Amino acid sequence: MSASEPHAAEAEVDRSATAAGWWLTRLVLSPQFALVIVIIVFVAFGATHSDQFLKVGTWINILRNAVFIAIVASFTTFVFVSGGLDLSVGSVFAVGAMASAGLLYIGWPILPAILAGSGAGALCGLINGALINYYGIPPFITTLGMLYAARSLVVYFTGGQPIAPLPDAFSTIARADFLGLPLLLYYAAAVVIFAQILLQTTTFGDAVRAIGGNREAASNAGINVRAISTVVYTLSGLSAAFAGVLMSARLGSGQPSIGVGFELQVISAVIIGGTSLFGGIGSVLGALLGSLILSILTTGLILLRIDPVLQDFVIGVIIVAAVGIDQLRRRRMYRSVGTR
Amino acid sequence: MTAILELRHVSKAFGHVVALDDVSLQARAGSVLVIVGDNGAGKSTMIKVLAGVYPVDRGEMLIDGRPVNLTSPAKAREHGISVVFQNLALVECLDVAANMYLGRPIRYAGFFADRRAMVEGAADTLKALKVRIPSVRVPVGVLSGGQRQGVAIARAVQQDARIVLLDEPTAALGYRETQQVITIIRELRDAGKSVVLISHDLEVVFDVADEIQVMRLGRVQGVRRRENADKSEIVGLITGAIEPDREQVAREAESAR
Numbered sequence: 001m002s003a004s005e006p007h008a009a010e011a012e013v014d015r016s017a018t019a020a021g022w023w024l025t026r027l028v029l030s031p032q033f034a035l036v037i038v039i040i041v042f043v044a045f046g047a048t049h050s051d052q053f054l055k056v057g058t059w060i061n062i063l064r065n066a067v068f069i070a071i072v073a074s075f076t077t078f079v080f081v082s083g084g085l086d087l088s089v090g091s092v093f094a095v096g097a098m099a100s101a102g103l104l105y106i107g108w109p110i111l112p113a114i115l116a117g118s119g120a121g122a123l124c125g126l127i128n129g130a131l132i133n134y135y136g137i138p139p140f141i142t143t144l145g146m147l148y149a150a151r152s153l154v155v156y157f158t159g160g161q162p163i164a165p166l167p168d169a170f171s172t173i174a175r176a177d178f179l180g181l182p183l184l185l186y187y188a189a190a191v192v193i194f195a196q197i198l199l200q201t202t203t204f205g206d207a208v209r210a211i212g213g214n215r216e217a218a219s220n221a222g223i224n225v226r227a228i229s230t231v232v233y234t235l236s237g238l239s240a241a242f243a244g245v246l247m248s249a250r251l252g253s254g255q256p257s258i259g260v261g262f263e264l265q266v267i268s269a270v271i272i273g274g275t276s277l278f279g280g281i282g283s284v285l286g287a288l289l290g291s292l293i294l295s296i297l298t299t300g301l302i303l304l305r306i307d308p309v310l311q312d313f314v315i316g317v318i319i320v321a322a323v324g325i326d327q328l329r330r331r332r333m334y335r336s337v338g339t340r
Numbered sequence: 341m342t343a344i345l346e347l348r349h350v351s352k353a354f355g356h357v358v359a360l361d362d363v364s365l366q367a368r369a370g371s372v373l374v375i376v377g378d379n380g381a382g383k384s385t386m387i388k389v390l391a392g393v394y395p396v397d398r399g400e401m402l403i404d405g406r407p408v409n410l411t412s413p414a415k416a417r418e419h420g421i422s423v424v425f426q427n428l429a430l431v432e433c434l435d436v437a438a439n440m441y442l443g444r445p446i447r448y449a450g451f452f453a454d455r456r457a458m459v460e461g462a463a464d465t466l467k468a469l470k471v472r473i474p475s476v477r478v479p480v481g482v483l484s485g486g487q488r489q490g491v492a493i494a495r496a497v498q499q500d501a502r503i504v505l506l507d508e509p510t511a512a513l514g515y516r517e518t519q520q521v522i523t524i525i526r527e528l529r530d531a532g533k534s535v536v537l538i539s540h541d542l543e544v545v546f547d548v549a550d551e552i553q554v555m556r557l558g559r560v561q562g563v564r565r566r567e568n569a570d571k572s573e574i575v576g577l578i579t580g581a582i583e584p585d586r587e588q589v590a591r592e593a594e595s596a597r
Contacts, residue, residue, distance in 0.1 A: 201452050202451045202453060203451060203453045204451060206434070206445060206453050209431070209438075210431045210434060210438075212433075213431035213434055214430070214431040214432065217431050218431065218443070220413070220425070220443075221429065221442035221443030221444075222443035280431065280434075281433050
């Protein structure tokens with residue numbers, strides 16, 4: 001690592017980012033770059049085999065399918081960057097979907113039902129965060145418990161039955177178009193942009209990275225580690241439930257089994273996007289690209305008439321490859337690799 | 341010169357283990373006080389008392405001659421004391437500038453991080469201390485041990501502390517990196533700070549110290565100005581081969597009677 005040696009006797013401290021690596025080097029080494037290449041290669045290959053690949057409708061469909069994962073993955077990224085883990089987003093997704101559907105069914109107006117459904121998810125996240133940070137229960141255990149408990153309550157309160165019909169006005173929020181694009185895309189864009197700004201430009205985002213990078217150091221420096229981590233889990237729950245509400249609107253009904261296994265898709269999108277499992281490093285835009293990859297693969301493999309059973313094989317390979325690249329990158333970057 | 345930081349007859353025990361026994365200390369502005377002693381001498385306990393990590397059982401602590409009660413590290417910071425602990429407390433994946441402002445970021449509009457101001461502020465501080473790093477925008481993870489130590493010390497300085505406590509700042513560093521840290525310590529002294537540091541390395545001790553305070557088994561063996569100190573005497577005090585000052589004083593008082 002010659003770049004890290006002091007190269008001149010003169011004690012000038014460089015303020016520019018240029019010494020942090022030539023921009024092209026950094027671009028090529030970034031995990032997102034590899035993703036974009038993968039997407040381009042796959043689409044180019046697909047386009048030569050199926051006309052469908054070039055149709056606008058196909059792409060709108062791909063984007064629409066990516067919306068739900070992208071919304072949740074944006075905030076699951078925060079959880080990972082803070083050094084945590086959230087396995088409960090699939091169940092909390094169902095909490096949002098069913099709570100809003102149930103409230104609409106008993107006659108609540110649309111906006112309060114959306115807010116209450118999302119709020120129920122935020123409450124699940126708050127419980128996760130409080131148990132993890134104030135009672136010292138590991139994130140894996142806490143959120144695994146929430147995965148089971150939340151799903152169980154959803155099924156209990158609905159008797160395992162779908163809730164339908166829901167008001168048409170409610171479905172409109174997820175089915176209508178604006179300027180030729182589904183409204184869903186605008187919601188996802190708003191959430192992703194908000195999350196990206198929050199993580200990259202605010203002192204809250206810096207604190208989240210500091211906690212994930214070195215929890216003890218962050219705490220010694222006066223960062224309120226517990227409070228910030230609790231907020232992160234709450235945001236994760238809120239985003240999962242909000243996505244669930246949108247799903248109910250799109251389907252026009254509340255399905256109690258919705259979102260089973262969803263957490264694995266979300267985690268896959270986050271990891272494929274280059275966010276580290278070990279905390280401190282991650283990006284919301286990466287999670288967005290990860291969501292797109294999953295959606296493109298799902299649709300693309302169907303268009304290519306490849307057995308859908310093989311989809312999961314491809315996704316599995318990509319996840320392992322993404323993490324492998326992440327490890328290599330860190331080994332190049334840091335002197336002490338360790339688990340980081 | 342009066343002391344800006346002082347311990348008077350401080351004792352501290354953990355259960356039955358007496359870590360500090362009637363210990364006094366005086367640290368002056370523009371001066372480096374080095375605490376030496378073998379393992380179990382009470383050096384680290386003393387630093388932690390000064391840093392507000394441990395409360396004392398008996399005795400008092402004074403800053404600028406006024407008694408203070410440091411109940412937490414945050415309180416110590418308010419009184420102008422900053423500490424560089426052995427485990428550095430840097431976040432590897434954040435850049436140098438972010439680490440320098442960890443826990444007290446510069447903001448604008450309430451929540452946004454003012455990166456430009458932090459980059460400039462960090463670079464100015466590092467430059468003033470002659471800490472050489474490739475850029476304030478590189479992650480701390482790419483820096484060498486000496487550079488990290490430099491950043492950790494610079495952060496302590498940047499908090500504008502008048503009193504800087506350093507716990508074994510040169511442990512595990514190579515020769516050149518040690519020299520770099522020594523240079524920084526001198527810079528701090530020349531800037532009028534009071535520096536209290538623990539070190540095992542007698543070379544370093546004689547290099548930077550203005551005063552050397554020897555501890556043994558939780559008690560003060562003696563305090564020497566560096567110009568009057570002799571290496572073998574210091575070693576004798578550390579190991580107990582030489583009679584501590586307090587006993588000598590007691591015996592002289594005895595014989596004078």
